[in-house]
Amino acid sequence: MYNNDMTHARKVTNQLLESIDDGLLTNKTVLEALLKYLSEDQVAEFYQSLVDEGYPLPKSPRADVWEAAMESGGLSVTALSNDAGTGLWDK
Numbered sequence: 001m002y003n004n005d006m007t008h009a010r011k012v013t014n015q016l017l018e019s020i021d022d023g024l025l026t027n028k029t030v031l032e033a034l035l036k037y038l039s040e041d042q043v044a045e046f047y048q049s050l051v052d053e054g055y056p057l058p059k060s061p062r063a064d065v066w067e068a069a070m071e072s073g074g075l076s077v078t079a080l081s082n083d084a085g086t087g088l089w090d091k
Contacts, residue, residue: 016030
């Protein structure tokens, strides 16, 4: 199903997708594993890209931190992390 020429280079990605299709893994299991694997900055960038693409997601409670960081040229894990008590997912 996922093995056409365009996706041949994504062999492991396709294996994960097929494992989901075959019922060996759930969407939730894969999503949780990926979110735990990615840095907080990567998750914040991913979330923002979904918002920017028009997905019906709430604006992050910490969008002000995101916008200020982007204007200043970068993100800070401290500014976005839950450990600092001001993270994206506090609300």
